[in-house]
Amino acid sequence: MSELHPLSRRLLDWYARHARSLPWRETRDPYATWVAEIMLQQTRVDTVIPYYHRWMTRFPTLHTLAESSLQDVLACWEGLGYYSRARSMHRAAGLIIRDHGGTFPSDLHTLLSLPGIGSSSAADILSIAFGQDMAALDGNIKRVIARLYDLPDELDTPAFLRRCRSLLDELLPSGRAGDFNQSLMDLGAGICLPGVPLCDTCPLSENCLARERQSQATRPVTRPRAAIPHVQVTAGVLLQSYNHSQQVLIARRPQSGLLGGMWEFPGGKQEAGESLDASLIRELHEELGVSVEVGRKVGVFKHAYTHFRVTLHAYLCHILSGEPSALAADEIRWVTLPDLSGYPMGKLDRMISEALVKLPD
DNA sequence: GAACCGTGGCT
DNA sequence: TAGCCAAGGTT
Incomplete structure (x- = not known):
């Protein structure tokens, strides 16, 4: 994480030209970044956008959220799913006011102590809203890394996660972590797709080992799911x-x-x-x-x-x-x-x- | 480590 | 139709 890796330079150049225009990217308000991060957990961007606007109108600040009833918060979340996210945010807002003077925490340990914030969301918030050098590792980024380096390890195994983190630390451009993380997410969401990736338009196709070996369809390696009743x-x-x-x-x-x-x-x-x-x-x-x-x-x-x-x-x-x-x-x-x-x-x-x-x- | 936790879109 | 998947976290 010292000098700019050539692959990271390509990525950031591509991001400068092709970054998606998203409502939560128009601000660096940690509260707004947090709201977007939680809403985006396991949820598509197109689904989140109207909810994000409604939420920020209804609960524009940490204090308005903390002072609202859980019922109002859940009503605003209705239809978005995974409702523990809304309950956790309501609880976390109260904790930030009670334990942290109402100032949104900017250190990893404190963020991880809050309900609903795990390592992925914490890294996103710290890099995007606070400019800290921290690599995020979410579903999109795992897929991109697994293909770039043709990782043979099964998704989310300790070996897989260890290799991803190690590779990302080498790539992470100092001072540009927010853009770096978001560029990987945009690449995963728009080009390095789960099914058939659009390698012809990918800025990293020349760096991609899976493309060279034509193993994109089997990266990352996943296990079949059990049938649901x-x-x-x-x-x-x-x-x-x-x-x-x-x-x-x-x-x-x-x-x-x-x-x-x-x-x-x-x-x-x-x-x-x-x-x-x-x-x-x-x-x-x-x-x-x-x-x-x-x-x-x-x-x-x-x-x-x-x-x-x-x-x-x-x-x-x-x-x-x-x-x-x-x-x-x-x-x-x-x-x-x-x-x-x-x-x-x-x-x-x-x-x-x-x-x-x-x-x- | 594995099960659990929503919903909508697409195949 | 049934399966798959999406900026994960908690237990």
Whole structure:
């Protein structure tokens, strides 16, 4: 990391001409850089852009974020996925104010101590917002390095990571780490693509060992994933009349785990040998302590999570006996249909909400 | 080390 | 359709 490596010079020259124009690149505000970094974890740039604008309008500073309710934060994040990111940011904002005087931390150790910030995001923040000489190692950069040097090690094994870090340290241009990291990310996102890379337009094609050996398609080396299960799930929409309007019951999921802190219509997985009706009756008894009669079907909705696929069957339900209590949820609440839009929900429950609003009496 | 954690786009 | 993947982090 002393003199400018020829490969790094090519990269920086290419970046100077071809860098993507992105909203978070118009500032060096550490808070804005942080927001973008977290949103971009496992998430495409095109998906993030509208969320980033909305977030920076709604929570323009660290203080506005810290002073907002978790519900408002989750609502702003709805649809972006991996909701622990939003919960972690809300928590981290409070910690920065409480423990660091409201000044965004600029050292690696402190950044890594904050929830939601790991080595990759920390290196990006330090290099981009603070100009520190720190190499980032994310999915794009791993792929680019694995091809440039035709690494035979399996992705994310200790040997693979060790070689990547060593190579990046040799390449890292002093004083230009932010541009260097982002140039590798842009190269990975636009040219050194996972499937078929666009080697004809790559500024590093002459330096690329995988291209020379025609091994691009098998770099980096990855292991096949296990097949994901497909489960049948039921959800119940409990109804009650309140004044002259109808209310439905929603429940807030525990803060940890899948869709933590998000609201949902209670229900659960169908067990082997169980009918959908029986499954729903059982689930609502377990989660709310009520006996119900299953009414008309609201709809069937399909959705794919990372580790399983769901077909969800939603029904209107009527309470036969018992008063609902939050046995499995953090909180339950009766709300009118127009109010549903204000409660943060995952994709499936939002689909149920939308179907309810359109449902004829 | 491996499982878990969302969603949308593309093949 | 089902699989793959995307600026990862936590447990």
